[in-house]
Amino acid sequence: MLKFHLFSIILFTAIHLQAQTYSITGYVTDSASGERIIGANVVDLITNTGASTNSYGFFDLKISGPKVKIVVSYVGSLSPLFEFIVKHDTLVMLSIHTTRELTEVIVETKSNAYKRWMPLGMTVIPVKSLTLTPSLGEPDVLKSIQSQPGVKGGLEGSAGIFVRGGGNGENLFLLDDVPIYNVSHLYGFFSAFNSQAVKDLKVVKGCFPARYGGRASSVIDVRSIDGNNKQLKGSVSIGLISSQITLHGPLLSEKTTFMVAARRSYFDLLAKPLKDAGALNKNFPDYFFYDMNVKLAHAFSSKDKLYFNFYSGKDHMKNEDEFTELSGSISNYTESNVQTSGWGNTIASGRWNHLFGSSLFVNTTLAYSTYNYFTQTNFNAANLLISEQETTIRSYFANYKSNIDDLIAKVDFDYALSNNHTLKFGFGNTYHKFNPGNNHYRVSDEELKSFSDTAYANKILYGNEFYIYFEGHLKLNQKLLSEMGVRFSGMQSGEPAIWNAEPRVSINYLLTPDLVIKTGYSRMNQYMHLLSSSGVSMPTDIWVPALKGIKPLQSDQVNIGLTYNWNEKAFFFV
Structure with a gap:
């Protein structure tokens, strides 16, 4: 009996060791900047299996081991060959080299394979293609999106985009996981997005993953750069209409990085000066816009990283508009009319990445987002009777x-059961x-001895x-x-x-x-509606809940289509 139990234990152990797999988890980074790369493919050449990095550059590759030969493929980059031996679950950092820095054995990415x-x-x-679609001489994120099939821009002088027949208010724009x-x-x-601060730009027009929701037509997911952790970098761009400056680098150590990008x-x-010289009508309105991105990132360990975005x-x-009329020695009449309007977004968020064990990646987000619009008119008129010295x-x-103000809390999980089976799940709430x-309104008239001050508000x-x-x-x-x-959502x-239940299915064969x-x-x-008083999208449009x-x-x-890869030179979609 004892021999039988001993044989059973040995047999179970042998089977277990034969079937044992290891998890190689980690991050893919740019060797020149330390920036984590989104959407890179990590491939083991021995088993011909692979995994992709998520929105934070994290991957989870299952291998049978113990010998590993890994390459990383990413559009426009080259990868060295990573060879090592694993005896247990391993956390690694894989750096992609640029062609100018490459001195080792390389495997070149085929640009259309992914x-x-x-x-x-x-x-x-x-992101490099943003320079191909400038707006008034500047790289523009919104114009790049409008150039995609199925996407139509609004009339010049109106904001927003229209995707596959949907309305302007049916598109979800995310900046680092926060709606804008x-x-x-x-x-x-x-565009309200400074192209110098953008790391990744993804447009989803159909076959929506269950992690996206809240709008009916499309999702535009914009990710900003974390900042160079090797050295201080910056750029300055001076244009005919606006100028911008970007500065990013390590803060005290490689574990902490910052990024600041400003444009005006x-x-x-x-x-x-044109008005003073008479070359421009004095009543021509003064206008300016600005935007600013600030990002701090700190890696507490290889399993914990904290982000702050603003x-x-x-x-x-x-x-x-000013007007003066002199009636000889009788009276002196002056009036001024100042009209001011403004609109804009403010976002502040904190995100925490944590790796539980070797395979469960968790991102927790707390954020505040607001959009406001105002318009103001201030009219004053003074009539001086010279003979009576009375005004x-x-x-x-x-x-x-x-x-509209939003308080947002959400948690997202990534878990790899195997190289061929991964799970994403999460939950969240937005308080609107x-x-x-x-x-x-305030009206005053000294001549008529009248005064009124009225204020009222919608609920x-x-x-x-x-x-x-x-x-x-x-x-x-x-x-x-x-x-x-499947996504279960509500308001x-x-x-x-x-x-409401929202089923999602996507199949590639x-x-x-x-x-x-x-x-x-x-x-x-979509549980929010954009109310417009005109046929075009304007800053005065109002959001209301269902x-x-x-x-x-x-x-x-429902989507169906064909894609054809022609000799790695062109990719056709139908």
């Missing part, structure tokens, strides 16, 4: 402002405060928008990849909570090594 398995409707726009409401300056002529236009500064972008317009004054003041508008609305999602990526064989998930705003058929289905629910009588917007989207 597109084979990319879900239909998802586009990753290389106003995405342009100067009524759509400039100078229409107002150029207009003043963004502020504003547009400001001012129009002054009567009339004045009129009007002010309007609206805003909607202020449709406050109005204040402030509150809402909790919540969700939980589950998303699985399963590669059944070398020809079939499926991504399936509670003064009424019983609304719940390799017909030939170069020909892939792709299909998918996704349901999206209430009784105003149902959430729901979209069902």
Whole structure:
């Protein structure tokens, strides 16, 4: 009996060792800057298995070991060969070398290979290509998005984009995981995103992963750079309309980095001397915009990293009109009318990345986001009767402002069961405060001895928008990849909570090594509506929650298409 138990233990141990796998987890970084790279493919050449980095550069590769030969493939980069022996789960940092720095054995990335398995409707726009779509001489993120198939820009002089027939208010713009409401300056002529601060740009128009939701038409996911941890870097750009400066580098040590990017236009500064010289009408409005990105990142260990982000972008317009009339020696009449308006976003967020064990990656986000708009008129008139040395004054003041404030908390998990099966799941809540508008009027007339001061406001609305999602990526064989998930979302705003289930499916099938058929289905629910007083998108548009009588917007989207890789020289989509 004892021999039987001993034999069973030995047999179980042998089987266990034979089937044992190790987790190689870690981050892919740029060797020149230390920047973590999103969407890189990590491949073990011995087992021909691979994994991709997530939005924070993290990957989880399962291997049977003990010998490992790894290369990293990423568009526009070259990778050295990483060889080592593993005896247990291992955490590594893999650095991609640029071609100018490369002196070792290299494996070059085929630029179109990664597109084979990319879900239909998802586009990753290389940051370098932003220079190909400038706006008024400057690289522009929004113009790059508008150049994508199925995306249409609004009229010049109006903000926003329109995706596959959807409205302007049906697109979710994310800046480092936080929604941003106003995405342009100067009524759509400039993007609110400073291209010098952008690291990764992803556009999702269909086959939506379950982790995205809240809008019906599209998701635009923008990630900013963390900052160089090797040395101080910076750039200055001076244009005809605006200038910008970017500075990033290590702070005290390589574990802490910072990034500051600022941009400002100078229409107002150029207009003043032109007005003084008579080359420009004195009533021509003064206008300027600015935006600023600040980011701090600190790595406490290889398993913990903390981020702090701040963004502020504003547009400001001012129009002054003065008039003076002299009636000989009888009276002296003067009046001034100052009209001011402004709008913009402010975002502050903190994010914590933590690795539990060897395979469970968790990102926790706490954020505040606000968008506000105001317009103000200040009119004053004075009439001086010279003979009586008496002055009567009339004045009129009007002010309007609206805003939306969000408090956001969410947690996202990444877990790899194997190289062919990964899970993403998470939950979150956004507390909305909607202020449709406050109005204040004040009228005074000394001649008529009248005075009125009136203020009124629309009812402030509150809402909790919540969700939980589950998303699985399963590669059944070398020809079939499926991504399936479900998102349960809802809104509670003064009424019983609304719940909706949003199924998501995406399937890619390799017909030939170069020909892939792709299909998918996704349901999206939008619990906020953008109210517009005109046919074009303007900063005066108001966001309101789904209430009784105003149902959430729901979209069902079915996608099917073919992609063909022609000799690694071109990629065709149908």
